[in-house]
Amino acid sequence: MPPVTRYDLDRDALGALLEGQPRYRVDQVWDGLHQQLADPAEMTNVPLALRDRLAEELPEGLALTTEATSDGGDTVKWLWTLGDGARVETVLMHYPQRSTVCVSSQAGCAMACGFCATGQAGFTRHLSAGEIVEQVVRASRRARADGRRLGNVVFMGMGEPLANYDATWTAIRRIHDDLGLGARHLTVSTVGVVPGIRRLAAEDLPVNLAVSLHAADDELRDRLVPLNRRYPLATLAEACAHHVEVTGRRLSLEWALIADVNDRPVDAARLADYARPLRAHVNLIPLNPTPGYPTRGTSPAGVEDFRRRLEDHGANVTVRDTRGTSIDAACGQLAAGAAPVAAPGRRRA
Template identity: 65%
Template sequence: MSETSVAIGRRPGAPTRYGVTRDDLGELLASEGQPRYRADQVWRGLYEQLVGPAAITNLPAALRTRLEALLPLALEPVTESVADDGETVKFLSRVAGGYEVETVLMLYPDRATVCVSSQAGCAMGCGFCATGQAGFDRHLTTGEIVEQAVTAAARAKAAGRRLSNVVFMGMGEPLANETAMWPAVERLHGDLGLSARHLTVSTVGIVPGIRRLTERPLPVTLAVSLHAANDGLRDELVPINRRYPIDALLDACQGYLAAHGRRMSFEWAMIDGVNDRPSDAVELASLCRRLRPAAHVNLIPLNPTPGWPTTGSPLARVRDFRDHLESLGVQATVRRNRGTDIDAACGQLAARHREGQLAARHREGQLAARHREGQLAARHREDGSRDQQPAART
């Protein structure tokens, strides 16, 4: 099998439901004495009907039960938050090793988008990002990535919508986990039926990864989390810039655009007093115009993040920044913050859940300490009472 699960409570070496390839599934079913056409039935159930084996009704009941055991899910639901009148759903799931990852489904009038994670945690160290503050735990597997998208697609289907876009903008750096990320892209394209232009891979600027992406056959949309337009500020905000400075990053981006003929975007988190000045807009516009075609800019009001001393730019300043860019010939969009009240920014729900767990453990520890203190006090009173009793008569 191409991918296995070592999740808590699951047998090490067992295949996962969305970790197996179609060939893997055929071999598994053949080993169970099933005819070859069963693989097509199961695959259509998983990727077209968006259901588990138990709900694939054209399979024999015994086989459904057997496949539920043979092909467990890799993501264990932890909690789920809903906002924006049900249009934003954030899933927090636990993966092998006990690590938690986030997935966000966003329903818009014209599209349904899921933001998936590619790693548990992140090693890039961007201080204004909740995931970056938490540090790196491990890479996600292809099956864990695909399962996030399928889970969101099933939820969208239940709301009468079809999943139309997948963005790799959740926890982690996708190009640092390319060996698992790219097969997931191919699965989403070939089996979930999403157009390559509706698959977006975001990166903080891993230049070798962008060059490898350039050689890939699918022209996915490239998004670069830029956040600063000069090396001095970007070194501070995005530490990987010290290894791959802006000039090298732009060269790699231009190579990607030349190979695939697609416009890319720069992601720009608006941080109050840090990168939202008129001079920042002028520098950013200059970088955008160096690319052909010029990059589009997505302006993202920074969600408040515990541990980062600054806040997001006021909305009026965000709009002024956008207008300034457009006056300089650069297309820019202000991204609407979704699910702020449910910690929808990358890493926030996981961080809040960890804080809740630590607080609960602290409360449990306090309760246990009080209990121990009570026991000691009771023993002390008992000892004192015995000391005060008259001596036994002889």
């Protein structure tokens, strides 16, 4: 089991740790960690002896291994080593009007999507809620140092958030209640874990949902996203429609464009037919290169052609700005430095 880290404790557990201290100390320490984003050594309203104790008994869960930047410093990727040696990555992206952090929910991923570097690396373990929250805290600190304010959290890093549901939701509650980011600024991405989507719809925070679709017919999606064999497109659509109805949030459909695989005219027509009844917004993402998947992404001209076809079919669509490709920080590239798992030969779709 990984060690308990600084942000793993809830308020009651922190109170138990500080038993014998004045009651207000719990609030001081809790607010220091979550509102001030402070290290215990920086909590000057707390006695020095207690600061030293907190630093010893509540270690950080993320040890910085490497940091890389691109896009003129507007994209930052961190590789963290966790207490048990597992490794994960986090990406902070500054845009003109906002700053967004892409957090990991697992070390590795078991979903086995062959075009994704995380899936190629295989699964190591779930992250704890504290390890997820700490990624947001560390990104918030960096944004503040850059003269910015972190405004959005997307669960689009390593792992499948809804396969680690309890820790993911606990982290979401902490990010919302204690770090102060509203539900409309929190987005959970999934390849289609239908039970998790339905649980998410039943929660009291209407967070955003993004589905990594990549194919709108079951035969192709079975190959690209193996989970589709368990939860096929019709079943996924029902769960997504329920989430939209209950939460009032617009659904996003993510589509990594792969040359000659899912960028054909028929793919555009099928995707539009799938998106329209859900009133979904389609995000097109040219496939980013990964070492374990030799097929190239769609060319810029092909991306534009696919976008126009979607619009002609009545779909709402944008092309996502690709960030961090040069440092392997873009969508589908996070692998924490792991070598890809050997994959069987691939058929042309």
